[in-house]
Amino acid sequence: MILKQIEIIKDTKQINNIDIQTNQKxxxxxxxxxxxxxxxxxYEQYVKGKLTEEQFTKLNLxxxxxxxxxQNKLEEIDFQLKHSKNKNTxxxxxxxxxxxxxxxxxxxxxxxxxxxxxxxxxxQIKVKWKIEDxxxxxx
Numbered sequence: 001m002i003l004k005q006i007e008i009i010k011d012t013k014q015i016n017n018i019d020i021q022t023n024q025k026x027x028x029x030x031x032x033x034x035x036x037x038x039x040x041x042x043y044e045q046y047v048k049g050k051l052t053e054e055q056f057t058k059l060n061l062x063x064x065x066x067x068x069x070x071q072n073k074l075e076e077i078d079f080q081l082k083h084s085k086n087k088n089t090x091x092x093x094x095x096x097x098x099x100x101x102x103x104x105x106x107x108x109x110x111x112x113x114x115x116x117x118x119x120x121x122x123x124q125i126k127v128k129w130k131i132e133d134x135x136x137x138x139x
Contacts, residue, residue, distance in 0.1 A: 028074040
């Protein structure tokens with residue numbers, strides 16, 4: 001199972017995913033910044049008397065409603081980006097352990113992947129993993 005997990009980790013392409021998510025994050029941040037500028041301009045127009053309080057409130061509420069899904073998407077992208085970076089770190093750790101040598105089960109690999117091994121009667125074995133079980137995640 002460790003060998004299968006290592007293969008799954010080695011095969012994932014996190015770098016491209018991180019780049020895409022970072023670009024999406026920057027785009028969303030730019031959009032949010034534009035909405036904040038629009039709100040500033042709206043407030044300045046209100047202060048100068050070009051808008052009534054009712055007009056200002058209505059337009060400000062509209063901008064806030066338009067901004068909300070963008071902020072939610074930014075939070076989602078932040079979460080995904082953090083998850084992707086964690087996966088990338090995990091990939092680098094595994095690659096550091098296995099390098100490009102033929103893959104043999106060694107103490108370093110066992111220590112990296114396995115927390116505990118329980119052995120029960122009738123040759124039943126249960127493994128408690130230190131990291132999430134990638135095989136279950138992919139199915």
